[in-house]
Amino acid sequence: MGRRPGTPAPAPTPPPGADPRREIALLPVASVLLCAGAGSTPGPGGASGIRSWVGFPRGGFGRESRCGSRQMPAPREAQLSFRMGQKRQRLLEAKQHQKPPDRTQTPSPKEPRLGLPSTLGPQRSIYFSNLKVCPARLGSEFFDQPAVPLARAFLGQVLVRRLDDGTELRGRIVETEAYLGPEDEAAHSRGGRQTPRNRGMFMKPGTLYVYLIYGMYFCMNVSSRGDGACVLLRALEPLGGLEAMRQLRSTLRKGATGRALKDRELCNGPSKLCQALAIDKSFDQRDLATDEAVWLEQGPRESAVVAAARVGIGHAGEWAHKPLRFYVQGSPWVSVVDRAAERTAQA
Numbered sequence: 001m002g003r004r005p006g007t008p009a010p011a012p013t014p015p016p017g018a019d020p021r022r023e024i025a026l027l028p029v030a031s032v033l034l035c036a037g038a039g040s041t042p043g044p045g046g047a048s049g050i051r052s053w054v055g056f057p058r059g060g061f062g063r064e065s066r067c068g069s070r071q072m073p074a075p076r077e078a079q080l081s082f083r084m085g086q087k088r089q090r091l092l093e094a095k096q097h098q099k100p101p102d103r104t105q106t107p108s109p110k111e112p113r114l115g116l117p118s119t120l121g122p123q124r125s126i127y128f129s130n131l132k133v134c135p136a137r138l139g140s141e142f143f144d145q146p147a148v149p150l151a152r153a154f155l156g157q158v159l160v161r162r163l164d165d166g167t168e169l170r171g172r173i174v175e176t177e178a179y180l181g182p183e184d185e186a187a188h189s190r191g192g193r194q195t196p197r198n199r200g201m202f203m204k205p206g207t208l209y210v211y212l213i214y215g216m217y218f219c220m221n222v223s224s225r226g227d228g229a230c231v232l233l234r235a236l237e238p239l240g241g242l243e244a245m246r247q248l249r250s251t252l253r254k255g256a257t258g259r260a261l262k263d264r265e266l267c268n269g270p271s272k273l274c275q276a277l278a279i280d281k282s283f284d285q286r287d288l289a290t291d292e293a294v295w296l297e298q299g300p301r302e303s304a305v306v307a308a309a310r311v312g313i314g315h316a317g318e319w320a321h322k323p324l325r326f327y328v329q330g331s332p333w334v335s336v337v338d339r340a341a342e343r344t345a346q347a
Contacts, residue, residue: 138296140289143206143222147229150205150222151178151326154231156302158239161277161294167244169277171236171267172299175327175334177310179221181228186316189228200285201228208294210274210284217271220279222288234311234325236267237333238276245276252278269335304329308341 138157143150154176161169179187181201188198188211200209201223209221209230221230238245245266252275267273274280279294288296307323314320327334329342 136298138289138298140204140206140287142296143224143289145205145225147178147180147224147226147231148324150224151176151231151324152305154222154233155305155326155328156299158297158299159233159236159277159294160297161279162292163244163278167241169241169245170239170297171273171277172239173233173235174237174302174331175233175235175325177232177234178224178324178326179230179232180324181226184229184316185319186310186313187228187230192228194228198228201230203285204287206287206289208283208286208288208291210279210281212281213271218274218280219270220274220283232270233273234270235327235333235335236273236276237331238263238266242266248278249275264332268333302328306338306342306345308338311336 142153145153154173157173159171159173163169179189181187181189182192184190187201189201194202197211198209200207201221203223205223205225207223209223210218211221212218219232221232223230242263246261249261249266249272265272266276277294283294286294288294306327306329308325308327309321309323310325323341325338327337329345
């Protein structure tokens with residue numbers, strides 16, 4: 001019995017025992033894609049185009065159908081288009097259901113903010129952005145020169161001492177003395193004499209030689225190029241940690257009175273600067289280029305330098321008068337000013 005014109009063809013009946021949902025699921029994906037939006041009459045399930053695509057043969061495409069007279073695309077291209085459509089749909093749904101950002105709390109400017117750097121290249125960590133830039137520490141090459149040029153080069157450099165509690169004391173070197181080794185009658189190494197006490201004078205340049213005088217005071221020297229040669233540090237201009245220096249000086253100086261020391265009295269002498277920086281015999285033979293508790297930082301070079309006789313070496317004969325002491329002219333932190341030498345320098 002034929003069907004009346006205009007009446008849609010009935011859907012094929014699945015075999016006995018078959019699951020209709022499975023039959024629909026096994027249809028080619030492109031049939032679902034192409035017919036879902038064909039605008040056909042809603043089928044029994046209420047979905048647009050169902051009546052049209054359930055009747056497609058499972059063998060593929062290529063013929064005209066009720067979805068339209070257009071030639072069907074290849075199965076792989078149809079599946080790819082379907083997947084892309086699914087992905088766009090998921091992105092759209094995720095965007096619609098996305099919770100709006102909470103703008104009630106604004107992070108503090110001091111709080112670290114994660115994200116890409118605004119500029120390319122090496123970036124400083126946000127946790128260390130407030131660190132001070134430390135001056136260059138002077139290495140072994142600085143100390144590897146003869147005693148006289150090294151004594152001059154010391155002037156203006158900054159001596160740093162870090163205490164056990166982390167406090168850093170700083171002072172600019174303003175006065176030094178050079179000791180030339182075995183030939184120098186005022187040197188502890190005169191005549192090539194080498195003992196456990198002065199061993200630091202014969203070690204590599206930059207080694208500390210700390211010795212005790214009068215049984216109570218320490219003096220600090222730095223070895224230079226040449227066996228037995230060194231430079232005595234005589235005076236500093238205090239730059240940092242002055243209150244700690246003052247306390248150390250008041251505690252360690254003998255016969256201390258109740259009078260508070262003035263700033264210019266803190267480091268204006270070889271034993272005074274050792275007291276102010278807590279330098280004792282334990283620093284003997286340390287390397288000033290690598291030690292973690294005391295080191296030298298680069299400072300400005302001093303142009304006005306006075307060369308005068310060394311202090312307290314009257315027993316050294318002609319060596320007592322040689323101009324091997326150097327200090328910054330006009331500095332109020334110098335231990336002893338030699339007016340005659342200054343006039344000679346100005347002449």
